[in-house]
Amino acid sequence: MNDDLPALAARIDRTNELLTRMLAEVAKTPSTHAIFVDAGYLYAAAGRLVAGTEDRRAFDLDAEGLIEALIDRARSIFADSRLLRVYWYDGARRRIHTAEQQSIAELPDVKVRLGNLNANNQQKGVDSLIRSDLESLARHRAISDAALLGGDEDLVSAVEAAQGYGARVHLWGIEAPEGRNQAEPLLWEVDSQRTLDLDFFKPYVSRRIAAAYEAAGASRPTREAVRFAGAQIAAKWLGARGRESLAELLPGHPYLPGSVDQDLLVEAEGILQYSLRGQADLRRALRDGFWEHVQTQY
Numbered sequence: 403m404n405d406d407l408p409a410l411a412a413r414i415d416r417t418n419e420l421l422t423r424m425l426a427e428v429a430k431t432p433s434t435h436a437i438f439v440d441a442g443y444l445y446a447a448a449g450r451l452v453a454g455t456e457d458r459r460a461f462d463l464d465a466e467g468l469i470e471a472l473i474d475r476a477r478s479i480f481a482d483s484r485l486l487r488v489y490w491y492d493g494a495r496r497r498i499h500t501a502e503q504q505s506i507a508e509l510p511d512v513k514v515r516l517g518n519l520n521a522n523n524q525q526k527g528v529d530s531l532i533r534s535d536l537e538s539l540a541r542h543r544a545i546s547d548a549a550l551l552g553g554d555e556d557l558v559s560a561v562e563a564a565q566g567y568g569a570r571v572h573l574w575g576i577e578a579p580e581g582r583n584q585a586e587p588l589l590w591e592v593d594s595q596r597t598l599d600l601d602f603f604k605p606y607v608s609r610r611i612a613a614a615y616e617a618a619g620a621s622r623p624t625r626e627a628v629r630f631a632g633a634q635i636a637a638k639w640l641g642a643r644g645r646e647s648l649a650e651l652l653p654g655h656p657y658l659p660g661s662v663d664q665d666l667l668v669e670a671e672g673i674l675q676y677s678l679r680g681q682a683d684l685r686r687a688l689r690d691g692f693w694e695h696v697q698t699q700y
Contacts, residue, residue: 443551472549501662539569550572571592
């Protein structure tokens with residue numbers, strides 16, 4: 403029995419040495435954070451704060467610049483932590499990326515996750531995507547801290563799920579001109595809360611000036627000119643977005659998702675220097691030209 407004691411002591415010493423080395427490695431491993439952006443909340447709250455409206459069509463958002471600003475803010479808060487990535491949650495018809503969503507998805511360290519948009523342009527499924535990602539990342543110890551930019555009470559379950567696995571969740575809000583734009587139960591549940599103010603968003607949100615092309619003396623374009631503009635835009639989008647993205651639109655012919663139709667309208671007005679608002683016949687010609695070009699490519 404006494405002969406076994408030296409061997410046992412040696413095994414204990416080796417075990418202690420391994421534990422010491424493991425703890426030293428853990429101590430050297432930086433903590434990791436991720437940023438989760440509910441784009442529906444962002445557009446509504448930032449639009450109201452800076453442009454005075456929640457209507458996305460009424461203002462432009464410099465998403466790339468804003469994401470960089472959010473990353474910088476997180477870097478200052480989580481000074482000893484590294485960024486995993488930014489998760490950007492938005493809605494789209496049949497989950498087909500808009501031009502803006504695609505450009506955001508192409509940014510480094512950004513992951514775009516799409517829920518659906520119903521007939522009333524309401525997001526569906528976004529909260530469940532946030533919960534799924536938060537819970538999964540926390541469970542696998544991929545993050546130690548989560549910065550959540552959102553305000554919906556439905557996010558409470560996402561916060562609880564992440565916290566259940568040891569992650570800390572920090573709620574970021576957007577200054578509200580009046581009252582509050584985040585649910586109280588969400589504020590109660592998180593580990594910390596910060597509010598981003600008007601000065602933070604001003605450089606990245608700008609109100610669109612209604613194009614008064616007619617007032618400048620622009621003449622009404624012909625249907626053929628509008629149809630040609632639609633084909634031009636289709637050709638440009640094919641080059642920029644790739645064939646796959648436009649092929650996804652084909653099952654919906656002759657209809658376009660609302661967000662895509664809006665992008666088409668805005669771009670055509672810039673080409674034609676003429677407002678197509680309220681011009682049903684010209685809008686149809688625009689879509690016809692767009693579809694004709696797309697269909698020739700498939």
